[in-house]
Amino acid sequence: MLLGKSAAMRDVIELIARVADAELPVLILGESGTGKELVARALHDHSSRRKSPFVAVNLAALPSSLVEDELFGHVAGAFTGAMSTREGRFRRSDGGTLFLDEIGDIPAGVQAKLLRAIERGSIEPLGSEQEEFVNVRVIAATHRDLHAMASSGAFRPDLLFRLSVIPVELPPLRARSGDIELLASHFAKVEIEKLRACTISPEAMDKLIHYPWPGNVRELENSVLRARALASTDELVLENFEFLFEVREGRSREIAAMALRHGIQIAEMERAMLEEALRISNGNETEAARRLGLSRRSLDYRIDKKRN
Numbered sequence: 001m002l003l004g005k006s007a008a009m010r011d012v013i014e015l016i017a018r019v020a021d022a023e024l025p026v027l028i029l030g031e032s033g034t035g036k037e038l039v040a041r042a043l044h045d046h047s048s049r050r051k052s053p054f055v056a057v058n059l060a061a062l063p064s065s066l067v068e069d070e071l072f073g074h075v076a077g078a079f080t081g082a083m084s085t086r087e088g089r090f091r092r093s094d095g096g097t098l099f100l101d102e103i104g105d106i107p108a109g110v111q112a113k114l115l116r117a118i119e120r121g122s123i124e125p126l127g128s129e130q131e132e133f134v135n136v137r138v139i140a141a142t143h144r145d146l147h148a149m150a151s152s153g154a155f156r157p158d159l160l161f162r163l164s165v166i167p168v169e170l171p172p173l174r175a176r177s178g179d180i181e182l183l184a185s186h187f188a189k190v191e192i193e194k195l196r197a198c199t200i201s202p203e204a205m206d207k208l209i210h211y212p213w214p215g216n217v218r219e220l221e222n223s224v225l226r227a228r229a230l231a232s233t234d235e236l237v238l239e240n241f242e243f244l245f246e247v248r249e250g251r252s253r254e255i256a257a258m259a260l261r262h263g264i265q266i267a268e269m270e271r272a273m274l275e276e277a278l279r280i281s282n283g284n285e286t287e288a289a290r291r292l293g294l295s296r297r298s299l300d301y302r303i304d305k306k307r308n
């Protein structure tokens with residue numbers, strides 16, 4: 001179920017209800033792990049197509065030479081080794097919804113054929129001269145900037161316009177921290193075999209709310225499940241989430257990469273890490289140094305530098 005109480009998510013949920021039954025294509029945009037696939041399913045489940053198939057194709061996971069065959073199928077003898085007719089995903093989603101995940105990864109050569117299929121509501125399997133009509137609602141998703149790709153010639157502008165008749169934008173989780181508590185509590189108690197249902201202590205929750213979640217909802221979900229697996233009581237406390245906040249070497253590298261992506265200066269980042277380590281250690285510098293993987297001397301040097 002699609003959860004959210006931030007203004008941004010309420011808008012998305014309302015939009016889904018409003019456009020689920022429109023037969024028009026929907027383009028879902030958002031960083032990895034923001035819930036794009038869940039939105040696509042919600043659209044299908046709220047539409048009158050809900051009893052017909054929801055078929056998902058991940059275009060990033062397919063070798064580009066196979067995409068056309070996968071989408072449109074082929075007839076016997078279409079190419080060497082094509083012994084029999086094979087239905088494509090368009091045919092298999094007839095009457096229902098076809099979810100084209102990672103549409104930004106669709107090979108250039110297939111874009112025109114996809115546009116034709118959407119506009120005409122028909123397909124031509126490989127090796128067939130016969131136009132076959134299908135009744136398919138297309139929903140596409142990507143984490144890529146399709147407009148930039150269209151400007152640079154990597155994506156057909158006409159296909160982009162056609163797909164984005166109804167755009168749905170999922171903001172990153174850090175931009176809707178109002179959803180974190182709701183989502184975290186949900187993942188803490190959702191029934192999962194062998195994992196006990198838990199609550200989250202206020203202190204731990206506060207940390208989760210202020211964590212930047214580069215992997216968005218998926219990272220939050222995995223983190224809560226990991227904490228549940230590690231916990232020995234029914235309440236998840238700060239220590240159960242230590243893996244998120246421990247400033248280890250690998251983590252530092254990840255944070256530095258993130259800082260670069262977001263244009264934060266390394267010096268600024270270093271100061272933030274230092275402050276965070278001191279805070280977690282209640283001002284105990286030896287403990288902070290241990291957490292940062294630094295010697296006391298080098299920590300002192302950095303604290304001095306920060307003061308100046």
Ligand SMILES: Nc1ncnc2c1ncn2[C@@H]1O[C@H](COP(=O)(O)OP(=O)(O)OP(=O)(O)O)[C@@H](O)[C@H]1O
Nearest residue numbers: 001002003004031032033034035036037038217218
């Ligand atoms: N609003 C939400 N409420 C409940 N669960 C959510 C929400 N958003 C995402 N999730 C959960 O987070 C996980 C990731 O979501 P999903 O697979 O839809 O993301 P995605 O945007 O398709 O990611 P990717 O780009 O990496 O494929 C899923 O387990 C999904 O159920």
Ligand SMILES: [Mg+2]
Nearest residue numbers: 033036037101
């Ligand atoms: Mg996805």
